[in-house]
Amino acid sequence: MARAITTKQKVSWTILAWAFGLLMFFPIMWTFLTSFKTEGAAIADPPVWFFFDWTLENYTAVQERSNYPKALMNSIIIAVGSTILGIIIAVPAAWAMAFVPGKRTKDVLMWMLSTKMLPAVGVLYPLVLLAKWLGVIDSRILLIVVLMLINLPIIVWMLYTYFKEIPGEILEAARMDGASLKSEIIHVLTPMAIPGIASTILLNIILAWNEAFWTILLTTVNAAPLTAFIASFSAPEGLFYAKLSAASMMAVAPILIMGWFSQKQLVRGLTFGAVK
Amino acid sequence: MNNSLRALLGATFLCASTGVAFADGHAKTITIATVNNGDMVRMQGYTDKFTEESGINVEWVTLEENVLRQRVTTDITTNGGSFDIMTIGMYETPIWGANGWLVPLDDLSAEYNAADILPAMAGGLSHDGTLFAAPFYGESSMVMYRTDLMEKAGLEMPDAPTWTFIAEAAAAMTDRDAGINGICLRGKAGWGEGGAFITATSNSFGARWFDENWKPQFDTEEWANTVNFFKDTMDASGPAGYATNGFNENLSLFNQGKCGMWIDATVAASFVTGKDSTVADHVGFALAPDNGLGKRSNWLWAWALAIPAGTQQKAEAKQFIEWATGTGYIEMVAANEGWANVPPGARTSLYENPEYQKVPFAQMTLDSILSADPNDSTVLPSPYVGVQFAAIPEFAGIATEVSQEFSAAYAGQQTVEEALANAQEIATEAMEAAGY
Numbered sequence: 001m002a003r004a005i006t007t008k009q010k011v012s013w014t015i016l017a018w019a020f021g022l023l024m025f026f027p028i029m030w031t032f033l034t035s036f037k038t039e040g041a042a043i044a045d046p047p048v049w050f051f052f053d054w055t056l057e058n059y060t061a062v063q064e065r066s067n068y069p070k071a072l073m074n075s076i077i078i079a080v081g082s083t084i085l086g087i088i089i090a091v092p093a094a095w096a097m098a099f100v101p102g103k104r105t106k107d108v109l110m111w112m113l114s115t116k117m118l119p120a121v122g123v124l125y126p127l128v129l130l131a132k133w134l135g136v137i138d139s140r141i142l143l144i145v146v147l148m149l150i151n152l153p154i155i156v157w158m159l160y161t162y163f164k165e166i167p168g169e170i171l172e173a174a175r176m177d178g179a180s181l182k183s184e185i186i187h188v189l190t191p192m193a194i195p196g197i198a199s200t201i202l203l204n205i206i207l208a209w210n211e212a213f214w215t216i217l218l219t220t221v222n223a224a225p226l227t228a229f230i231a232s233f234s235a236p237e238g239l240f241y242a243k244l245s246a247a248s249m250m251a252v253a254p255i256l257i258m259g260w261f262s263q264k265q266l267v268r269g270l271t272f273g274a275v276k
Numbered sequence: 277m278n279n280s281l282r283a284l285l286g287a288t289f290l291c292a293s294t295g296v297a298f299a300d301g302h303a304k305t306i307t308i309a310t311v312n313n314g315d316m317v318r319m320q321g322y323t324d325k326f327t328e329e330s331g332i333n334v335e336w337v338t339l340e341e342n343v344l345r346q347r348v349t350t351d352i353t354t355n356g357g358s359f360d361i362m363t364i365g366m367y368e369t370p371i372w373g374a375n376g377w378l379v380p381l382d383d384l385s386a387e388y389n390a391a392d393i394l395p396a397m398a399g400g401l402s403h404d405g406t407l408f409a410a411p412f413y414g415e416s417s418m419v420m421y422r423t424d425l426m427e428k429a430g431l432e433m434p435d436a437p438t439w440t441f442i443a444e445a446a447a448a449m450t451d452r453d454a455g456i457n458g459i460c461l462r463g464k465a466g467w468g469e470g471g472a473f474i475t476a477t478s479n480s481f482g483a484r485w486f487d488e489n490w491k492p493q494f495d496t497e498e499w500a501n502t503v504n505f506f507k508d509t510m511d512a513s514g515p516a517g518y519a520t521n522g523f524n525e526n527l528s529l530f531n532q533g534k535c536g537m538w539i540d541a542t543v544a545a546s547f548v549t550g551k552d553s554t555v556a557d558h559v560g561f562a563l564a565p566d567n568g569l570g571k572r573s574n575w576l577w578a579w580a581l582a583i584p585a586g587t588q589q590k591a592e593a594k595q596f597i598e599w600a601t602g603t604g605y606i607e608m609v610a611a612n613e614g615w616a617n618v619p620p621g622a623r624t625s626l627y628e629n630p631e632y633q634k635v636p637f638a639q640m641t642l643d644s645i646l647s648a649d650p651n652d653s654t655v656l657p658s659p660y661v662g663v664q665f666a667a668i669p670e671f672a673g674i675a676t677e678v679s680q681e682f683s684a685a686y687a688g689q690q691t692v693e694e695a696l697a698n699a700q701e702i703a704t705e706a707m708e709a710a711g712y
Contacts, residue, residue, distance in 0.1 A: 045532055125353075128350055129354055132355075132356055216339070216343060220307055220337050221337060232337075232340075234312060235312040235340070235524075236311065236313065236341040236524075238312075238547065239528070239547070239552060240312065240524075
């Protein structure tokens with residue numbers, strides 16, 4: 001029997017949830033406010049909150065100095081491209097590990113995860129040399145492949161965990177009804193796993209969107225995404241906080257909007273099981 | 277893997293790429309890596325003029341200083357060829373020049389007049405007498421102080437103060453109740469941040485990084501005097517949390533009227549007297565302090581344009597460098613934006629120009645630059661070139677770790693003696709591992 005929740009407990013939990021939410025949201029809000037300040041107001045001590053001369057000069061300066069649409073397009077292509085490629089590879093892999101596990105399946109899964117523990121800089125030079133040899137430095141396809149490889153362990157693990165919750169009997173029944181392997185995966189497994197696949201896709205788009213090591217070090221002009229766009233506004237000598245904030249808002253806005261509209265699916269996929 | 281497989285793989289990558297831009301087959305395009313600071317951003321704004329004059333397009337890749345270093349170092353060591361021009365500093369230039377990674381700039385045109393480059397700058401950007409990078413702008417460090425607070429304290433700043441005077445003046449100007457700190461200095465970890473400042477300061481205290489046999493010297497009395505003086509002065513008259521303050525943090529404090537003095541890059545002069553400063557009308561300048569030992573505590577730095585050896589567009593890159601670092605560019609900026617906004621510290625003729633001499637900080641900048649000698653920066657003899665650094669590949673890594681030890685001492689996490697002992701151990705191990 002469920003325990004009754006008192007009004008006092010409700011209020012306490014609500015306050016705690018709001019406090020936590022505001023704490024998480026504070027950096028975004030501060031960046032948003034700073035992006036409308038002058039450089040002088042951005043560094044004021046004590047800080048100014050809402051009562052300052054709001055200006056759009058930072059957004060204008062950022063637009064004048066950079067090619068935002070090109071960086072945005074690169075980010076979209078790289079993030080979406082690497083995620084789709086990853087899903088195409090990960091769905092059959094996760095299916096095999098979940099429904100026809102071998103003796104070493106667990107070891108393979110752990111090995112995949114362990115590759116995430118290698119510091120990225122450890123493979124910087126081999127990767128740069130390989131990319132140079134193939135003539136693909138500063139190309140979107142290079143980043144699509146690299147980011148796919150980086151995120152593949154997470155995609156496989158997420159899908160594997162999700163697939164494991166689907167009763168094998170359902171797939172067996174499909175097989176007994178004469179379904180081929182292809183139709184078993186496409187027509188039986190995938191529809192049941194759509195919430196899980198959707199949340200995996202969303203999470204990996206966010207991860208690829210925010211990746212700032214490879215996307216800066218492997219690009220110059222043609223494939224530079226929004227991470228490189230933001231990096232160009234940080235300065236060692238000089239005031240830059242307001243312009244950097246404007247650039248950051250422009251870079252995170254698309255992914256924030258996407259996250260806002262897809263939060264239901266994201267939470268559902270991450271918290272509910274496949275057959276609930 | 278044979279050539280056909282390699283070609284197949286390459287072609288597959290390229291075909292799969294949905295949007296690799298390719299340059300116009302007729303117009304040449306050069307790619308330049310640079311840092312985000314005022315003078316560089318201004319130069320980007322004039323790029324169209326260069327394209328009009330030369331027919332060469334220019335693509336810019338602007339990055340934060342540390343990211344830029346990592347990016348261009350990766351590119352040049354792998355002969356990547358991503359850039360036709362790189363913006364690098366005095367630390368990298370002699371090392372990369374010696375390694376054959378840069379194109380020598382010994383055949384610049386007569387009109388360019390390379391002899392006009394300030395000797396201190398040319399010396400720091402050369403290896404074995406060959407220029408490997410052309411200075412776009414140069415800087416030293418100097419004292420920037422509040423004339424009103426100095427007057428209120430009943431003191432007068434000499435043109436060439438000593439550290440003793442600076443410490444006394446800092447104490448006299450400090451007014452904690454009014455939120456005024458007598459002095460603001462860099463304590464932040466990082467070889468280009470607090471590491472650069474304490475190294476330049478140590479020169480004036482008679483310290484050096486290495487003796488003639490490349491043995492680290494942090495166990496000497498000179499280093500103890502340097503770091504103890506810094507910590508004592510800052511504890512008494514510096515801002516709270518100075519151990520994490522770098523250039524931008526101190527600029528912010530000074531511009532808000534919270535510092536009596538700030539010793540930092542000469543390029544800051546235009547910021548503290550600019551529109552974002554609340555104390556712009558009360559700023560004076562003086563040479564960086566000394567200790568009566570014959571060496572001042574100012575550094576020497578230049579952001580310079582160099583051509584990586586892997587470029588396919590050497591001639592076009594040289595043409596751009598001549599345009600951007602020549603006298604014509606300076607005159608163009610002066611005509612459009614005033615003499616105070618031209619890139620400083622690179623050419624002798626700029627300081628002979630009567631119009632530029634009217635800029636308030638011009639003479640002090642020149643005097644500061646001229647008083648720093650990268651080939652003779654320490655009181656005792658040392659084997660390295662550089663004022664606030666030693667131009668050896670190992671320095672950046674060692675100095676970053678050493679400056680972290682010092683910052684921990686400033687923050688009270690360990691004593692100065694412990695920090696120096698750790699610094700000695702770090703430097704000794706690294707130098708032995710490097711085979712010195």
